[in-house]
Amino acid sequence: MTMDDTIYDASLDIGIAVKQTTPELSTTKSKKKKRKRKRSSGSGIDKPGGDDEAKALFHDEDHPGGEIPRKKSWEEHGPKSASPSSQHPEDVGKQHVTISMPPLAGMFVKERSNLPVYRHRKELCHLIANNDVVLVVAETGSGKSTQIPAYISESSLLKKAATLSAKSTPTPSSTTTKTTTKSKTPHQKYGLTISVTQPRRVAAITLAKRVSDELGCLPGTLVGHRVRFDDTTDLRGTITKIIYATDGMLLREAMVDPLLRRYGVVVLDEAHERSLQTDVLFGVVKRAMCARRRDEKNDDGCRWVNGEMDGVAMDTAPSLEKDVEIINKMRQEAVNLGIPPLRVVVMSATLDVETFQRFFPGSATVKIPGRQFPVQEVYTEEVQEDYLDAALKTAIQIHKYTDDGDVLIFLPGQDEIEDLASLLKTHLEELEPDNTPSTQQGVTKDIVQNIKGIGTSVHSGNTMIVNGVLICVLYAALPPDAQMVAFRPKPEGCSRKIILSTNIAETSVTLDGIKYVVDCGKHKSREYSSSTGMESLKLSNISKAQAAQRMGRAGRVSEGICLRLYPEIAFDSLEETTIPEILRVNLAHVVLQLKAMGIHDPRCFSFLTPPDPDNIVKSFELLSALGAVDESLELTAYGKEMSKLPLDPVFAHLLLQSEKFECVSEMLTVVGMLSAENIFFRPGRSGEDSGGLASVGAAAHRRFASHEGDLPSLLNVYNAWKKEAIYLQPGKSKKLEKKKLSSGKMLHGDWCKQNFISGRALVRAHDVRSQLSELASRSVERNGLGMNVDSSCAAEMTTFFKCISGGLSLQVASRVPTPEQQQGSRLSKAGKSGFIPSRGQYKTRLGGNFVSVHPTSFMFGRNPPPKCVVYTELLQTSKLYIRGVTQIREEWIDEGR
Numbered sequence: 001m002t003m004d005d006t007i008y009d010a011s012l013d014i015g016i017a018v019k020q021t022t023p024e025l026s027t028t029k030s031k032k033k034k035r036k037r038k039r040s041s042g043s044g045i046d047k048p049g050g051d052d053e054a055k056a057l058f059h060d061e062d063h064p065g066g067e068i069p070r071k072k073s074w075e076e077h078g079p080k081s082a083s084p085s086s087q088h089p090e091d092v093g094k095q096h097v098t099i100s101m102p103p104l105a106g107m108f109v110k111e112r113s114n115l116p117v118y119r120h121r122k123e124l125c126h127l128i129a130n131n132d133v134v135l136v137v138a139e140t141g142s143g144k145s146t147q148i149p150a151y152i153s154e155s156s157l158l159k160k161a162a163t164l165s166a167k168s169t170p171t172p173s174s175t176t177t178k179t180t181t182k183s184k185t186p187h188q189k190y191g192l193t194i195s196v197t198q199p200r201r202v203a204a205i206t207l208a209k210r211v212s213d214e215l216g217c218l219p220g221t222l223v224g225h226r227v228r229f230d231d232t233t234d235l236r237g238t239i240t241k242i243i244y245a246t247d248g249m250l251l252r253e254a255m256v257d258p259l260l261r262r263y264g265v266v267v268l269d270e271a272h273e274r275s276l277q278t279d280v281l282f283g284v285v286k287r288a289m290c291a292r293r294r295d296e297k298n299d300d301g302c303r304w305v306n307g308e309m310d311g312v313a314m315d316t317a318p319s320l321e322k323d324v325e326i327i328n329k330m331r332q333e334a335v336n337l338g339i340p341p342l343r344v345v346v347m348s349a350t351l352d353v354e355t356f357q358r359f360f361p362g363s364a365t366v367k368i369p370g371r372q373f374p375v376q377e378v379y380t381e382e383v384q385e386d387y388l389d390a391a392l393k394t395a396i397q398i399h400k401y402t403d404d405g406d407v408l409i410f411l412p413g414q415d416e417i418e419d420l421a422s423l424l425k426t427h428l429e430e431l432e433p434d435n436t437p438s439t440q441q442g443v444t445k446d447i448v449q450n451i452k453g454i455g456t457s458v459h460s461g462n463t464m465i466v467n468g469v470l471i472c473v474l475y476a477a478l479p480p481d482a483q484m485v486a487f488r489p490k491p492e493g494c495s496r497k498i499i500l501s502t503n504i505a506e507t508s509v510t511l512d513g514i515k516y517v518v519d520c521g522k523h524k525s526r527e528y529s530s531s532t533g534m535e536s537l538k539l540s541n542i543s544k545a546q547a548a549q550r551m552g553r554a555g556r557v558s559e560g561i562c563l564r565l566y567p568e569i570a571f572d573s574l575e576e577t578t579i580p581e582i583l584r585v586n587l588a589h590v591v592l593q594l595k596a597m598g599i600h601d602p603r604c605f606s607f608l609t610p611p612d613p614d615n616i617v618k619s620f621e622l623l624s625a626l627g628a629v630d631e632s633l634e635l636t637a638y639g640k641e642m643s644k645l646p647l648d649p650v651f652a653h654l655l656l657q658s659e660k661f662e663c664v665s666e667m668l669t670v671v672g673m674l675s676a677e678n679i680f681f682r683p684g685r686s687g688e689d690s691g692g693l694a695s696v697g698a699a700a701h702r703r704f705a706s707h708e709g710d711l712p713s714l715l716n717v718y719n720a721w722k723k724e725a726i727y728l729q730p731g732k733s734k735k736l737e738k739k740k741l742s743s744g745k746m747l748h749g750d751w752c753k754q755n756f757i758s759g760r761a762l763v764r765a766h767d768v769r770s771q772l773s774e775l776a777s778r779s780v781e782r783n784g785l786g787m788n789v790d791s792s793c794a795a796e797m798t799t800f801f802k803c804i805s806g807g808l809s810l811q812v813a814s815r816v817p818t819p820e821q822q823q824g825s826r827l828s829k830a831g832k833s834g835f836i837p838s839r840g841q842y843k844t845r846l847g848g849n850f851v852s853v854h855p856t857s858f859m860f861g862r863n864p865p866p867k868c869v870v871y872t873e874l875l876q877t878s879k880l881y882i883r884g885v886t887q888i889r890e891e892w893i894d895e896g897r
C-alpha cells in the first residue's frame with residue numbers, strides 16, 4: 001500500500017467545521033452558534049489551489065478563503081466582568097496604597113508592550129497592592145505568566161508593603177518574641193520575593209528562562225526556577241526576586257516556613273489545573289495569608305482558614321479549635337517579626353471564578369480581554385475511533401499542503417507518542433525528499449549530541465529528523481535536557497518541527513514556531529479507589545478547559561489553527577472543567593505533608609474541594625502502619641523524617657530503613673531507579689516488527705537479571721553502568737572524557753545502546769539518586785537527615801533483601817496454590833470464591849487482591865514461582881498486575897520491620 005492510500009482512505013476522511021476565532025474562553029461561552037456543516041474548499045490549512053484530496057479532509061465553510069476572522073473583544077463575547085480597575089465592596093473605606101511603575105526596560109520592550117495584559121499593568125499592581133487576593137482571568141498567551149510577576153517586581157509594590165509593615169511592627173517590649181529588634185530596618189528582609197507556582201516543572205523552567213531574557217538578566221540571578229532536584233535560585237535568598245517553582249516545591253517550603261515569610265506575593269498560576277499539589281497549596285497559602293493579615297476588620301482567623309466551620313461534623317470540632325490556636329500563634333509571630341501581608345494572585349485563562357470567589361471571600365476579580373493572535377478551531381466531521389491514525393493523517397496533510405509552521409500534537413501517553421513517532425518516520429520517509437535534504441544526517445547527529453550523551457534517542461524513535469522534518473517528543477518521564485529539545489529552534493536544514501506531547505505542554509508553555517495544534521481529545525489520568533486502596537491510570541476525555549488550553553499553545557507567536565480530532569458535538573458534551581485530582585488519588589503523601597506543616601486534623605483543612613474523608617482515614621491507616629503517626633494521629637519523629645523526603649511515604653520508609661541495615665547506598669540507587677520510568681528499552685513493545693531486535697534486547701537485559709527479581713536487577717544495571725560507562729555532566733571537559741576512555745570504559749550512549757538501556761531514564765535515575773543522597777547526608781540542623789549515605793552492604797545481599805522486606809512490608813503478596821497443589825483439600829476446582837488460580841498468581845496481603853506478575857518483570861514466568869514476594873506497584877489494565885517484584889522470605893518481613 002502506498003503512503004497516499006493509507007493517509008487518504010476516504011472512509012477515514014477527516015472533515016472539519018471551523019469555529020470563529022475565539023477571544024472568549026471556551027468554558028465561559030454561553031450561547032453557541034449552530035452552524036450548518038456543508039463541505040466546501042479552502043480551509044485554514046489547505047494550500048490555496050491545493051489538490052482535491054486535501055480539500056476533502058479540511059473545510060472552512062465560515063471562511064472559505066481561509067481568511068482569519070477579525071478579533072472580537074472580550075466585551076462582545078465574554079461573561080460580564082469587572083473592569084481591571086474594579087473595586088470590591090469590602091475595599092471601600094480601606095486605605096489605598098499607591099504604586100509607582102517605571103517604564104519597561106530591557107531587550108523585549110516592543111514584544112512586551114504588545115501583549116494584552118500590558119495596558120492593565122498599573123491597575124493590576126494597584127489591585128494586588130490593595131487586596132489580599134486577586135483572581136486574574138485572561139486568554140492564553142496574553143502575558144499572565146511572564147508579565148504579571150515582572151510588573152510586580154518592577155513596581156514599588158513589595159518594598160512599599162515591607163516598609164509599611166516594618167513601621168507598624170510593635171517594639172520588643174510589647175511582644176514576647178526575642179527576635180524582634182528595632183535596629184536599622186531588619187524587617188524589610190521579609191516579603192520581598194515573588195513566587196510563581198506552576199503545576200509542571202517544564203513550565204517553571206522555561207518561564208524562568210524567558211523572563212530572565214526579557215528582564216535582561218542571567219537565569220538564576222534576578223529570576224530563577226525551583227523544581228524537584230533542580231534549583232537555580234540563589235540559596236541565600238537575597239538576589240533572586242522572582243521564583244518560578246512547581247507547586248510541590250512551594251509546598252515543601254511551607255513545611256519549613258508555614259508563614260512563607262520570604263514572599264510578598266504568591267502567584268498561583270494555571271489554577272484551573274486542580275492538580276493535587278495545587279489544591280493543597282491553595283489552602284496552605286490561604287493559611288499563611290490569613291496569619292499575615294493586618295486588617296483588624298477581618299481579624300477572625302478561623303473564618304479565613306476554616307471557611308466550612310459551620311458545616312463541619314461534631315467530632316472534628318476540637319481539632320478545629322486546635323488549628324485556630326496554631327493560626328493565632330502564627331499570626332502573633334508574623335506581627336512580632338513585622339512580616340508584611342501576603343498578597344495572592346490566582347491566574348488562569350479558564351478559571352472557575354465562582355469556586356475561587358467562594359474559597360477566597362472578598363477577592364477582587366479582573367478579566368482582561370483579547371489575545372495576541374487569532375486561532376481557528378477546526379473539528380472533524382466524524383468521530384475518529386483511531387485517534388492515532390487521525391493524528392498521523394492530519395500531521396502528514398499539514399506537512400504536505402502548507403508551507404510553514406510547526407505542529408504540536410497532543411496524545412495521551414508515552415506509548416502513543418512513541419508509536420506515532422515511528423509511524424510518522426515511516427510515512428515521512430515515503431514522501432518526496434525535501435528540497436534541502438543535504439544535511440540530514442549531520443543535523444540528526446548534532447541533535448543527538450545536543451541532548452548530551454542520550455544514546456538511544458534515535459533508536460528508541462524519539463528525536464529524529466526525517467526528510468527535513470524534526471520530530472520531537474515531550475513527556476514527563478524524559479530527563480529535563482531531553483525535554484528541552486522541543487523548545488529549541490529548528491536546526492538548520494529542517495523545514496518543520498513536529499512535537500508529540502502529553503498534557504505536559506498543555507498549559508503555560510510557549511513552544512517557539514507552533515502554528516498548528518492537533519488535539520486527540522484524550523488524556524491519561526490517575527484514579528484511586530479508596531475501597532481497594534488502588535490507583536490506576538485511565539484513558540479518558542479531556543475537559544473543555546483542557547481543550548482551550550491545548551488550543552492556546554497556538555496563536556502565541558503568530559496566527560494559528562487548532563485541529564480537534566473529534567466533532568464539535570463531542571466537544572460540546574465534554575465536562576467544563578477537569579475533576580480535581582484530590583478527588584481521584586491516594587492522599588497518604590498529602591496527609592503527611594499537612595501534618596508536617598502543623599495542621600492538626602487534615603479533615604478540617606480548608607480545601608478548595610474537600611476530598612473523600614474515607615480517603616483521608618485510609619491515608620492515616622497507611623501512615624500509622626509505617627510508623628509515621630502515633631495513636632493520637634500526631635506525627636512521630638520518624639514521620640517527621642519521612643516528610644523531609646520528596647518521595648511517596650512507602651519509598652521514604654524504604655530509604656529510611658536502609659540505615660538500620662547499613663545499605664543506604666544500595667537503597668538510594670533502588671529508589672532513584674524506581675523514580676525513572678522505563679529504564680529497559682524494549683523494541684517491539686507494541687507488537688510492530690522489530691526485525692529481531694526484541695530478542696536481542698531481551699538477551700541484553702538478561703545479563704542484569706537477578707534471580708531474586710526486579711529491584712536487585714535495577715541495582716545491577718546501575719552498578720554495571722557506573723563501572724563500565726562514562727557519563728559526564730553537561731559542561732564537563734572533553735579532556736576528562738578522553739582520559740576516562742583510555743581506561744577502557746565506554747561512552748554512556750554506546751553503553752546504553754549496546755545494553756538496550758534508556759540512556760535518558762538512567763541519567764534521570766542518577767540525578768534523582770544524587771539529590772536524594774545530598775538531602776539524606778545533610779545535617780539535621782540544615783533540615784537534612786544526617787544519614788551515612790556511603791554505608792553499603794556490598795556483596796552481603798541478604799541484608800539488602802531483609803531491608804526490602806521490611807521497607808515494603810505493606811506490599812507483600814503470597815503465591816496462590818494452583819488446583820493441583822490444593823489436591824486433597826477437597827476444594828472444588830474453582831475454589832469457594834469462584835477464582836481459578838493459575839501458575840504464578842498471587843494474593844496481596846493488604847486488600848486481598850488476586851494479582852499476576854506483570855510481563856515486564858524479571859519474575860514473569862518464573863517456574864516455580866516464589867512463595868512470597870514484595871512489589872512496588874499495583875497496576876490495573878486488562879487485569880490486575882504487580883510490578884517491581886522481588887522474591888523474599890516471609891520471616892524477613894518481621895526482621896526487617
Ligand SMILES: Nc1ncnc2c1ncn2[C@@H]1O[C@H](COP(=O)(O)OP(=O)(O)OP(=O)(O)O)[C@@H](O)[C@H]1O
Pocket residue numbers: 115138139140141142143144145146147210348349372507508509510512552555556557
Ligand atoms: N519562550 C518564548 N519564546 C517566544 N515568545 C514567548 C516565549 N514565552 C513567551 N512568549 C511570548 O509571550 C507571550 C505571553 O506568554 P505568557 O506565558 O506570559 O502567556 P500566558 O497568558 O501566561 O499564557 P497561558 O495562559 O497559556 O499560560 C506569548 O504569547 C508569546 O508571544
